[in-house]
């Protein structure tokens with residue numbers, strides 16, 4: 001068994017010696033300190049000596065400047081420019097499950113476009129009784145639903161196939177966001193147009209230069225796909241498809257067409273117009289499989305993690321992370337602090353929702369021992385998130401997409417954490 005990081009390969013025993021030496025719970029560990037002289041308590045502070053800012057100082061509020069680190073980041077060497085590129089959600093610094101739009105990852109093939117509601121049109125054509133064109137106002141008049149769903153790019157964790165690569169949960173797992181969408185079921189609009197019996201698929205495309213055209217089986221389109229215009233209560237941000245995007249619950253991000261302009265009902269997939277060769281999964285024998293649209297169950301510990309080290313010393317430690325499945329609800333998350341020797345069932349913060357992110361916590365007592373931290377998600381189909389080795393046995397090391405393996409953070413005695421692999 002080896003741990004590998006930064007090219008070095010220390011033996012797993014060496015790493016684990018520290019982790020296992022520290023055993024039982026700490027007696028008398030306290031999260032508060034005994035009352036004593038503290039100038040922050042005993043002296044009047046500057047912020048209490050004058051007045052604060054008036055109500056109109058910031059008509060649309062932004063995070064306080066002390067949180068300026070909690071931002072999307074990109075990895076410069078990953079793409080040639082920032083137009084056809086991707087950045088990452090700072091999941092290591094967030095809590096709860098809803099991703100604020102302002103720090104939700106972006107993925108554009110030809111940049112984020114600015115499209116006014118007044119100029120917005122959605123056409124439904126192809127194998128329908130009545131081809132239709134909707135304005136933004138038209139869409140607002142159909143019965144609406146609210147749903148929380150994750151959107152994960154198929155390439156999330158894609159740099160990690162051949163070895164532990166990027167040092168932070170933001171970069172290894174940050175191509176995901178989870179928002180509450182308000183919109184109209186696509187099925188409602190398709191029924192309005194009247195799908196003909198030969199209609200078996202829909203071809204969906206966006207108004208940007210890339211168009212990001214994709215084919216979706218009609219069954220999925222009628223089941224739970226949404227034509228969404230609000231996220232987390234407010235208008236979609238430009239970068240997430242303002243004014244209207246497609247929400248394709250549980251399916252890979254590239255189907256979630258932004259700036260949605262057209263839905264064509266077809267009798268089969270329109271592969272000639274798609275970048276199908278891009279979104280395939282390489283298998284260990286060198287062959288590829290396509291149409292792996294559903295995102296399998298996955299989880300990651302967001303803190304502690306490389307960008308969120310332990311800074312508060314020994315005693316109570318909240319270990320937390322995210323779990324999600326494109327097949328339905330998360331039913332259970334287990335966490336190990338010893339590289340998988342022993343697992344503990346984590347506490348789910350709220351009732352898991354369908355095809356949405358679930359927050360988990362493990363309330364741990366840390367005595368400075370080294371830890372090999374992992375989480376393992378299970379979903380309502382009984383599927384269990386695989387180890388990296390198990391996934392590699394099937395997919396080899398040359399894949400890019402659909403890496404949902406168990407992630408390991410090596411937490412050292414000083415509280416710093418590093419992205420490692422154990423096998």
Ligand SMILES: Nc1nc2c(c(=O)[nH]1)N[C@H]1C(S)=C(S)[C@@H](COP(=O)(O)O)O[C@H]1N2
Pocket residue numbers: 104105106107108109110151152153154177205206207208210211212239240241252253254255256257258259
């Ligand atoms: N029109 C259009 N839709 C698009 C894309 C695009 O470039 N153009 N990128 C897709 C990809 S690959 C992903 S992962 C998601 C990302 O959505 P986000 O930018 O809101 O995070 O949008 C999808 N929809």
Ligand SMILES: [Mo]
Pocket residue numbers: 107152153154155253254
């Ligand atoms: Mo993507």
